[in-house]
Amino acid sequence: MKLTGNYFLKKIGPDEVLVPFNDGKLDTSSLISLNETALFIYRKLLDNKSFEEILSAIVKEYEVEENIAKQDLLEIFENFKKLGILENE
Amino acid sequence: MSKYLIAKHYFEIEFINKDYLSWRFRKYATDNEKEEFKIVVRVKEQTFNFSDLKKSNSYYKGYENGKFVQIPLGLDGEVYGKITYDKNVAHVDLINDDITKEIIMVQYAFNHLIEECEQAFLIHGSSILYRDNGYLFTAPSGTGKSTHTNLWKELYGVLHINDDKNTILIENNELYLYGTPFSGKHGRDNPIHAPLKAVIFLQQGKINEVSRLTPKEAFVRLITQVVQPADFEELDHWNYFVDRLISLPCFLLTCDISYDAVKIIEKELLSL
Numbered sequence: 021m022k023l024t025g026n027y028f029l030k031k032i033g034p035d036e037v038l039v040p041f042n043d044g045k046l047d048t049s050s051l052i053s054l055n056e057t058a059l060f061i062y063r064k065l066l067d068n069k070s071f072e073e074i075l076s077a078i079v080k081e082y083e084v085e086e087n088i089a090k091q092d093l094l095e096i097f098e099n100f101k102k103l104g105i106l107e108n109e
Numbered sequence: 110m111s112k113y114l115i116a117k118h119y120f121e122i123e124f125i126n127k128d129y130l131s132w133r134f135r136k137y138a139t140d141n142e143k144e145e146f147k148i149v150v151r152v153k154e155q156t157f158n159f160s161d162l163k164k165s166n167s168y169y170k171g172y173e174n175g176k177f178v179q180i181p182l183g184l185d186g187e188v189y190g191k192i193t194y195d196k197n198v199a200h201v202d203l204i205n206d207d208i209t210k211e212i213i214m215v216q217y218a219f220n221h222l223i224e225e226c227e228q229a230f231l232i233h234g235s236s237i238l239y240r241d242n243g244y245l246f247t248a249p250s251g252t253g254k255s256t257h258t259n260l261w262k263e264l265y266g267v268l269h270i271n272d273d274k275n276t277i278l279i280e281n282n283e284l285y286l287y288g289t290p291f292s293g294k295h296g297r298d299n300p301i302h303a304p305l306k307a308v309i310f311l312q313q314g315k316i317n318e319v320s321r322l323t324p325k326e327a328f329v330r331l332i333t334q335v336v337q338p339a340d341f342e343e344l345d346h347w348n349y350f351v352d353r354l355i356s357l358p359c360f361l362l363t364c365d366i367s368y369d370a371v372k373i374i375e376k377e378l379l380s381l
Contacts (some may be wrong), residue, residue, distance in 0.1 A: 033325060036326050048333050
């Protein structure tokens, strides 16, 4: 799982958004707001954590069952890929 | 070659279009002998090798023979020439003799040289000095920034700091607006500076109203008005200044062309 590097995470006051940054150009028309879980996962990806490591971290952090966490994680990864945040493998 | 004091620094500039540009820069002329930066403009036939250069949103940059070079691009991608930096000297080589391109290239050189010694940032807008403070009005081109700040001038006799590309420097951890001659078609600028007190985003409307923006709302409007980072290397610098700007009081002024529009935002600014 690898981030494309086409976004950067920007903290704005209490909010954090992903700002698209491609070929030396900011795309200001499509800032992405992440919910708490998506942000948690994005941070883990920034730290180069694997799928299994992120899954384990979610289970620990949110005290959820692993199969539910796995389903959510796969869904968020799919969305990240569609948005060009995560590379298609 | 003439010498100018612009944003605290001394620039010796050799223009091609000396008559017009010396007049345009006249407010910044100085007799001080201090040598700091030199910008030498000339027309030179040249070929460009982009293969070793990195392309950013508005220029190519990189090193040639150990010297930093910039190849600025026009809005349509047109190459105006090349700037080669040799310590404190910028050699601006234009492809052809064109006053507009000469000013743009000199501005690139000015920005680069000043960033060598200052925490500096550029933002598009029209700024004024009012009661010892600087106020920046920004909006997309054609909205009426200059028209609005000119109303302030008519009403209160305020001075423009800059009417196009505003240079912001950090002093004592505060943002200061500095007047520079790079002030767009109206040439409204003055060799003055002032602490930046607030940023006002303008939009046209039939009813004059003002609202305070959250940092996130200000960010979304601001990023189209500031010089964008050329690449990830410049992102930290860009982020720092954008954060400083959205930490200031930011307002959205919906307005028509009237003194009433001035008064409605003035009331907010005076309450800060």
